[in-house]
Amino acid sequence: MNSDGDGKRYLFDNPRNVRLVVRGLSAICVLLVGIELVVHRHLAHEWESLFGFYALYGFVACVLLVLLAAEMRKLVMRDEDYYERAPENAGTGAPRAVEPDATGDEDV
């Protein structure tokens, strides 16, 4: 019995469809960079002339964003009831660990 309760199989219950999405995205990425080889672009800024500038920038920016944000958690993350608690014990509360099935990792 799956968790949606009606026994129906939905689009992404099938791991094949998830793989299809990932492969489709990869193919689009390759295609978008590939186009640069064959067409002439008119550039507004010299940095744009670097091959695959936007692709590289987008990828690196996002990875950096996520890694930095994850580090930031150590500094700023608190328990949900942090502000409701008395000041004496508010400083110490490390967030509760989540159950392994709540991370959402296994579905991708």
Add this chain to the structure above:
Amino acid sequence: MFEYWPALPLFAGAALAGLLRGKERALIMLAAPLLGAYGLYQAAPGTTVTIELFDYTLTPVRVDDLSLLFGYLFHLAAFIGVLFALHIKDRLQDIAALAYAGSAVGAVFAGDLMTLFVYWELLAVTSAALVFARRSERALASGMRYLIMQVGSGVLLLAGALVYASATGSLEFDRIGLDAPGGWLIFLAFGIKSAFPFLHGWLIDAYPESTPTGTVFLSAFTTKVAIYALARGFPGTELLVYIGALMTCFPIFYAVIENDLRRVLAYSLINQLGFMVVGIGIGTDLALNGAVAHAFNDVIFKGLLMMSMGAVLHVTGEIRGSELGGLYKKMPKTAILCMVGAASISAFPLFSGFVSKSMVVSAAVSEGYSFIWLALLFASAGVFHHAGIKIPFFAFFAHDSRFVATAHEPPSNMLIAMTIAAALCIGIGTFPGFLYSLLPYETGYSPYDFTHVLAQLQLLAFSALAFTWLKLAGIYPPELKSLNLDVEWLYRRLIPDAVHIALGKLAPIDRELRRRGGTVIDRALRGLERHHGAYSGLGGTWPTGSMVLWVAALLGISLVFYYF
């Protein structure tokens, strides 16, 4: 003086909503924004209404291209918001929502700083009512903090306006600039409402605490009035370029780790405001057009995203990413509408964000702001990451949550409101000519050139690739039941705690002082008692006999003297 008042239909609607009930109220609520928009359509640019008050000329109504654009926008937002909230039977929210929209309309048509101030404070009060309408303890506390910040902004505006008026002799609201007397005060007042960094705490604090429908209104008006005011009063102020760039970048870090999905949207609202602020700071025709066009689009796509999350909250009673997931199975329409909003905010070609954001980015490049341009690109990739992917992913996909079994599509009025917003997102994105014709300047800009489209698609596709890779590799930070400290920590934790600790430290000193004071008073009382009390020498009552005795003694003494 009342020959024309653009905000009248909305305020009248709010008043009638307070009197009517049921179907009549719903009808009035829907009719008010339509009527107001029709009124704007009739109004000719250049119309002004002035009144003389003491030595000053007030301009309660001034109609021009810029105010008309925002006027139409606010009526549209009010209509969509009312439709979205139509199933709610809550008089407080109905009145507050229409009065809030009316205040926003009044503010953008205000031709002088005093009128602006009045609407500025009305915005504060009516919007706070939408936060209070959640009727929870947290919403009440959050709403109070929100109200204090908003009213504080109004006080700064009033102070600035008074300084400005006494120095220049005019209250007219036009280009002010930082060098004008009182300019900084007014700038700061606008800055609070446009959520400048370190002044943004109220937004991420209060917006996610409002009702599912209230947040839709909140995200539309206050900040956009502030953007309008900045565009009117401080165009081309270079400082805004740097403030705006900071606004585009810092919220996306928070958005990645935030668990409350409406708070994620609040952070991305600041990120989008950043683009507008940069545009106003650059101040060229293209940049200003981009700023106001982006404000127009943002109201619609951010409204759509807020509506989709409001629908999720309405159906499941839950909005934390860690608890949601898999809802596409039961709410496919909501999921698709949400993804239209996500594509628009991420500025996918053919969606509305693309045709406005690109104006600001192009202006940054052409004016030589290379590093600002890089920051805007970073923010564009980041917004796709957190608003474009994270929101739909954790709400509708990811793992199956416990709500999947019972979830269902929201009421049809919610779906229709979202569909209208989604249609506008695609319509404006595909045919930007209509929006461009409403803009205040003629620039001949076209977003759809091949290089630009390709660049944007590459940026977005590789952002998506990065998300996919990080998620598959297990690096992506999971959604955790948590909150993140932000600037609000200052006044929700540091200052209250400091006061608490200081009081704790002062208590023994206070006790000692009281004890000593008590001793002094005690002694004084005892002294008084001794000298003036009932049995004391001075104050005591004496028996009549003793007086007779003393009289006899005196007489005796005088008799003795008499003999000599």
